[in-house]
Amino acid sequence: MTYDEAVATAWAPLRQDGGLRELVRYATLAANSHNTQPWRFRVEQDRISILPDFSRRCPVVDPDDHHLFASLGCAAENLVHAAAAIGLKATPIFSAADQAEITLAPTEARRTALFDAIPRRQCVRAEYDGRALAAEELRLLEAAGVGNGVSVQLITERPKVENVLDYVVQGNTAQMRDAAFMRELTDWIRFNDTAALGSMDGLSSRASGNPSLPGWLVKLLFPFVFTEKGENEKYAKQIRSSAGVAVFVSERDDKVHWFEAGRACQRFALQAAALGVKTAFVNQPVEVAALRGQFASWLGIGDRRPDFIVRFGRGPELPRSLRRPVEQVATLAADAQGEAHAGRA
Ligand SMILES: Cc1cc2nc3c(=O)[nH]c(=O)nc-3n(C[C@H](O)[C@H](O)[C@H](O)COP(=O)(O)O)c2cc1C
Known part of the structure; x- marks a missing residue:
């Protein structure tokens, strides 16, 4: 696989029939510190948990795990917009167990501008055009x-x-x-x-x-x-x-x-x-x-x-960063298998 192929796979538009697996993939497209992708996803039929992966922490730049937990928040935000697009209302709370619990409930599907922006967002470490915004x-x-x-x-x-x-x-x-x-x-x-x-x-x-x-x-x-x-x-x-x-x-x-x-x-x-x-x-x-x-x-x-x-x-596009595939970051509970493939749009 070439770099461009890996980018195309990771950043592909959301498959409406891809179910909860696609929600996880879209969540992983979020910004995250050093692109360590410090998360694990546990997928159940009506809930997705995002857990910290401490094996990917950065003890020097982030000794208290501030960036690590913020990265989980970035992923949860993507997930909320992606869920809405396939007809699920996602409600995240950060639980006492130090993980995000996101409940999913059926609703009318809603594609928002922020959802469409998920695969277009990237950190652009380049010079911009120097112009003010409106x-x-x-x-x-x-x-x-x-x-x-x-x-x-x-x-x-x-x-x-x-x-x-x-x-x-x-x-x-x-x-x-x-x-x-x-x-x-x-x-x-x-x-x-x-x-x-x-x-x-x-x-x-x-x-x-x-x-x-x-x-x-x-x-x-x-x-x-x-x-x-x-x-x-x-x-x-x-x-x-x-x-x-x-x-x-x-x-x-x-x-x-x-x-x-x-x-x-x-x-x-x-x-x-x-x-x-x-x-x-x-x-x-x-x-x-x-x-x-x-x-x-x-x-x-x-x-x-x-x-x-x-x-x-305003500035240029740069090549995108990579993401690990969903299989490497998510576990699917048995009752979510059908959902993960069925989709609800
Ligand atoms: C909490 C947090 C802290 C970050 N800190 C920096 C930073 O100080 N400098 C930087 O260039 N990028 C920083 N990033 C951006 C990540 O490196 C970037 O999101 C990651 O490499 C993935 O690339 P992408 O956002 O283009 O998809 C940070 C991201 C997060 C979520």
Whole structure:
């Protein structure tokens, strides 16, 4: 299988007759930290549970599993819109067992713009066109980014965007000087198609706008190409070319809110994709613990936690990242087998 074939399979339009299996596939198309896909799905006849897969956690960049639980929220959000499209009302709650329980009940099928956007959304780590968005577009994005106990601040004034850039550069510098961070990051980078296809996860070079290179060449070139100065300059260009930056903030710093923040952030990205607007995370200031409090003070949010920072604007398409097939991430309870194939549309 080639990279393009794997992308075409993972990102194919939802098969209306594919039942619950297709809901899981659409859920896995969500944004997720380092593309570790830190989830397991348990599919029953009228419920899908999304469980954390701690074997895929990133202890250095995400020591408290904030991003991991947020990633489950991103997947749940996709699932809600996909379920509606096949005539199921999906209601997620984050349970005391630290997993998402999503009940499914028959309803009239409803295809929304956010559903159509699921296979079009991607993180676009490229320069955008530098143009502002229309007021109505900003209003739609802001509305999509608000969640249960989660708010979003859209920053579009250039001096404030420059302030965010300063924090991103400080955070990026700290991360690139941290050997453990760099080791963890490079462990999840798939430098060429063979590596990406071997694991079907991780950050593929192509999806980040870089060439697919043989392993020996990567080892030789990486230290010269991936430098602190080069990366900081790249972030400066990327942030300055964006129409703005969105910061997601949850009311409480706990797993329920991280999950809800993930949902809100994914909904924001879907709304953006529906408008033809690209998004990319620039999370360094909220990942580096020593910076997070300073960033929160600058934002004026007191002791609440800033969850993610996402830049947005109009820009190019990049090659998509891969996903592991449903069979690798889901278990189907016996009573769901029929449903999984029957569909209810
Ligand atoms: C909680 C969370 C944190 C993330 N942090 C970053 C980040 O700091 N920098 C970045 O470039 N991408 C970040 N990402 C994006 C993921 O790397 C991306 O979603 C994943 O590689 C899959 O690619 P896709 O979104 O294009 O499908 C984050 C995603 C999530 C859900």
